[in-house]
Amino acid sequence: MGRGIRRFNDLVHAARRGRLSSRTVKPRFRDSRHPTGSRCGYLSFVPPACTSSKKPHPTQARHVTMVSLRHPYPTSRHVGASPGGQLMATHSVDIDLGGGKTATIETGKMALLAGGSVTVRMGDTIVLVAACCGAPRPGIDFFPLQVDYREKFSAAGRFPGGFFKREGRPSEKEILTCRMTDRPLRPLFPKGFKEDTQIQALLLSADGENEADVLAMLGASAALVISDIPFLGPIGTLRVGRADGNFIANPTHEEMAESDLDLVYAGVEDKVIMIEGASDEVSEEVLRDSLTFANEVVKKQIAAQRQLAEVAGKEKVMPEIQLVPQEIADAVSEFCDGKLREPCLIPEKEKRYKALDNLRDEMFESFGERFADENESRHAKTAFVDLTAATIRQLLLDENIRSDGRGPDDLRQLDCEVGVLPRTHGSGLFARGETQALVITTLGTGRDTQDSDGITGGETSKAFMLHYNFPNFSVGETGRIMGPGRREIGHGALAERSVARMMPKDYPYTVRCLSEVMASNGSTSMASICGATLSMLDAGIPMIRPVAGISCGLVIDGDRTVLLTDILGSEDHYGDMDFKVAG
Structure with a gap:
């Protein structure tokens, strides 16, 4: 009173x-x-x-x-008036991350018309994440999931630069956060789910200490779990640092400055879905221990999301799942019986794909008017692709045979050349089988660094850059010619993190590596890493150690597993894992 x-x-x-x-x-x-x-x-x-x-x-x-005069409810629930005059409930859960750190997930206060919405808070950094599902799109053979993450300058009490004083196209960091959020969520939607689904994350408040990307990932999972959208989650997400031999959950920027590990982990209680990170050459034992540490925290995050869903979750709406009708699947299987093995074992990518296309055309000719309807034709194509994938997987699991005749642990032929361009500071041409990357190195002064607006804190200037381009001719196709897309930005950042750690700390020049993919048949980002090493050494840069990268795959069928080294594009597409490793 x-x-x-x-x-x-x-x-x-x-x-x-x-x-x-x-x-x-x-x-x-x-x-x-x-x-x-x-x-x-x-x-x-x-x-x-x-x-x-x-x-x-x-x-x-x-x-x-x-x-x-007093808060009407404990901190886990607050009641206030909604715009419509009715009472709305706010629910929240706290997650103990260890080390005195707590993350709070709250729902019921903002974005009430979305399918599911939450805010995730750590310190004074707050991210709003909303998930919505639209109408199905007939005639598509993919899942139209779109993830968007935006950082507003107002979150840090600042004005955007430039004449118009408002945010424009997404920054590189925002694009990388979108990709990192999409990756662990996409496999957890029901097979055949084809409805437009959007996940939007907005940085509302930034304290300059706690990074917002992993909070957006956690919020995306929580928003889907409490929404009416069918989702097989939740997942947990965590950034792991390491200082003085101790692991740190979601380290601050100050803690990251002392860390020799920067690992982002996403997974369910007993399985890993995504790992992304870089380190200062830590041992494999340290890496294993970091995954164990992350998994323990992830279990707490998953339990908290389920607790939130119990009190605030909506009933799931199961739309029509667009699976291949059994009649069409049987017809395609009958035609392809015994015919897919030979084209799947053609070593050359272009010849293999052409042989498969010819077989598919023969299949439709044999059907005549049987599946002439547009939807039936689309289902038949899907069934053909599924059988192709099953054939390639069966060859690996039963006979340890790959499409190009290699064994599971065999590498393709390697070819390297340096100094291929006469007027550049450094150049390297690296080829692994049919995958080929030309990397060009340019040296500049301190005025050539890449500066960025660090809304959430952390690095604001880079003296080493690696940019990646993937032109249409690299896969023998035509298409829209435009600036770098999300995939190109993501692959460039992956390669950049791999090589940047081997730059001398006191190197006085700014360095830019430009990777132009000349041909693609699997793991062009790892070819870019190898080509960058060649190009930088050709430019006379005293790297601490050369860096190489390889992509590993995995095929699982019950208790049977096959681990693949140096995967092809088809093995990436039809396999169960694409794990890129550089060191």
């Missing part, structure tokens, strides 16, 4: 300093109870005209301020 009286007096003093005087304002105070049972004090400033029997003038509206 005393607190309410003090606020009452403050309002009276404010009125005296404003347009209203103490003689023209009648302050009232009454003690009542909120409809939910909590005790509240209400302060009302009523102009004298409003107290008469006459109808008040529109400009003499009542000014009402409500002062709550």
Whole structure:
């Protein structure tokens, strides 16, 4: 009550300093109870005209301020008025990350019309994530999931640069966060689910200490779990650092400056879905221990999301799943019986794909008018692709045979050349089988560094850059010619992190490596790493150690597994894992 009286007096003093005087304002105070049972004090400033029997003038509206004497609920739930006048419930859960750090997931306060929405808070960094599902798109053979993450300058109390003073196209960091969020979520939607699904994350507040990307990933999972969208999660996400031999969950920027490990982990209780990170040449034992540490924290995050879904989750709406009808699947299987093995074992990519296309055309000719409908034709194509994938996987699991004749552990033929361009500072041409990358190195001064606006804190200037381009001719196709897309930005950042750690700390020059993919048949990002090493050494850069990269695959069928080294594009597409390793 005393607190309410003090606020009452403050309002009276404010009125005296404003347009209203103490003689023209009648302050009232009454003690009542909120409809939910909590005790509240209400302060009302009523102009004298409003107290008469006459109808008040529109400009003499009542000014009402409500002062709550105590929080009506514990911190896990708060009740307030919604725009429609009804009561809305706010639920939150706290997650203990260890080391005195806590992440809070809250729902029910913002974005109430979305399928599911949450805010995730750590320190004073807050990210809002909302998930929505639209109408199905007929005639598509892929899952149209779109993830978007944006950092607003207002979150840090700043203005955007430039003439227009508003945010424009997404930055490189925002694009990388989108990709990192998409990757662990996409496999957890039901097979055949083809409805437009969007996940949007907005950075609302940034304290300059806690990074927001892993909070956006955690929020995306939580928003899907409590929404009406079919989702096979939740997942947990965590950044792991390591300083003085101790692992740190979601380290601050200050802690990351002392860390020799930067690992982002996403997974379920007993399985890993995604790992992304870089380190200062830590041992394999340290890497294993970091995964164990991350998994323990992830279990807490998953339990918290399920707890939130119990009190705030919506009933899942299961749309029509677009699976291949059994009649079409049987017809395609009957035609392809014994015919897929030979084209799947053609070593050359272009010849193999052409042989498969010819076989598919023969299949449709044999069907005649049987599956002439557009949807039936699309289902038949899907069934053909599924059988192709099953054939390639069966060859690996049963016979340890790959499409190009290699064994699971065999590398393709390697070819390297340096100094291939006469007027560049450094150049290297690296080829692994049919995959080929030309990397060009350019040296500059300190004025050539790449500067960025660090809204969330951390690095604001880079003296080493690796850019990656993937032209249409690298896969023998035509298409729209435009600037770098999300995939190109992501692959370039992956290669950049691999090589940057081997740059001398006191190197006085700015370095840019440009990777132009000349041909692609699997793992062009790892070819870019190898080509960057060749090009940098050709430019005379004293690297701490040369760096090489390789992509590993995995095929699982029950208890049977086959681990693949140096995967092809088809093995990436039809396999169960694409794990890129550089060192």
